[in-house]
Amino acid sequence: MAAPTPAPSELELDPKHDNYDFPTTPPRPQNGHPGYLTAQQQAQVHQLRLTLESEGYTERLDTLTLLRFLRARKFDVDLSKKMFVECEAWRKETNLDEVLPTWDYPEKGEIFKYYPQYYHKTDKDGRPVYIEQLGGIDLNAMYKITTAERMLTNLAVEYERVSDPRLPACSRKAGTLLETCCSIMDFKGVGLGKASQVFGYVKQASGLSQNYYPERLGHLYLINTPWGFSTVWNVVKGWLDPVTVQKIHVFGSSYKDELLKQVPAENLPKQFGGTCECAGGCQFSDMGPWREAEWARPAKWEKKADATIQTAPSAVTEGAGTSAAAPAVVEATDAAKADAAAPAAA
Structure with a gap:
């Protein structure tokens, strides 16, 4: 039986780690979410942060992030800490924080011929819509275009972009805190011959989302x-x-009416029963509040990268023959795969 939702209360923010420029109150009361914490849950946030700080962790200790890890482990502080520490180790092993600001994926167009994965506008709750089409997956062909490591890196980068700037922009536009996505996984064309490739890959992708990006799933439509x-x-x-x-x-093939109850027709690509036809294709548009000047803001990781470049020593101060440079793009070499995207995490 679910625990009763506590009475609303103001979220206790930590001045050292919390610096939000978007709403922090969810659209509806939910136990364990910001504004609806028990005194014990709030104490568990503090306990988790203090424990992590005592072990030398300094990044991603803001309240909303810690709450996601705590909810993923039913507010068991020890298990939440274990999950957080394992996530930080993965980030370090894959050099994700160095990769993120300069990541380029020029093979995207060719890969999308086999496996479109993209964010496109929002659902009726204001959340980003994420779409995957699984029917064309051909790993042998795809690995002639790119590598498994680069595909994993791109998946992780897209998760980071969901965290910031996509969800903050959606929250500003909605006027409430949005932390989850609406995901659509299209199985059209997935027959017995492809099933092992498709489900093997999706299992890897789901692992990445569950282990390192918890509490990001709002709805998942399997069509x-x-x-x-x-x-x-x-x-x-x-x-x-x-x-x-x-x-x-x-759902089987009769999904359109149900999907349109959650996603406005004008936001849903025409091929799924909506009316949207972006110039150049919806899968390449990346349209959403994060592209709208009124709601978009630079991501925190973008600001850090800019600050690093601006404060780096010049070629003159470094000495002849040297120059300041943006961090190199480093490929992830040992990523566990989780939908984003299926990027959606429970």
Whole structure:
């Protein structure tokens, strides 16, 4: 039985780590979320932060981030700390913080011929919509264009861009805190011959999202699911947290009416029953509040990169033959794969 939602209260912010320029109150009361914490839950936030600080961690200790890790582990501080520490170790191993500001993925257009993965506008709650089309996946062909490591790096970079700037921009436009995405996974074209490749890859991707980007799933629509999928799903959902199960909706080819209840027709690409036809293709537009001047702001990681470049020693002060440079793009070499994107994390 779910714990009752506590009475609303002002979120206790930490002046050292909390510097939000977007709303921090969720659109509806939810136990364990900002503004709806018990005294014990608030104390657990402080305990987790102090424990991490005592072990030398200085980044990503803001209240909203810590709350996501705590919710993912049912407010067990020790388990939440373990999850956070493992995430930080992964970031270090993959050089993600150095990769992020300068990441370039020029092979995207070719990869999208096989596996479109993209964010496109918002649902009726104001959350980013994330879309994956699985039917064309051909890993052998894709690995002739890029590497598994670069695909993982790009997935992680897109998760980072969801955290900032996408979700903050959506929160500003909605006027409430938005921390999750609405994801659509299209299984059209996934037959028995492709099933092992598709599900193997999705399992890896889901691992990345669950382990390193918790509490990012708002809704997940599985559409055009193949024959027999519902039977499998009825077994699988018995292994999942009931809260997660409530977020996942499984449909065959008759999904459009249900999908349009959550995503406005003008925001949904035409091929999925909406009316949107972006110039150059919806999969390449990256349209959303994060592209609208009224709501968009530079991401914190962009500001840090700019500050690093601006304060770096000049070629003159460094000596002849040297020059300041932006961080090099370093490929992730040992990423666990989680949908973003399926980037959606429970």
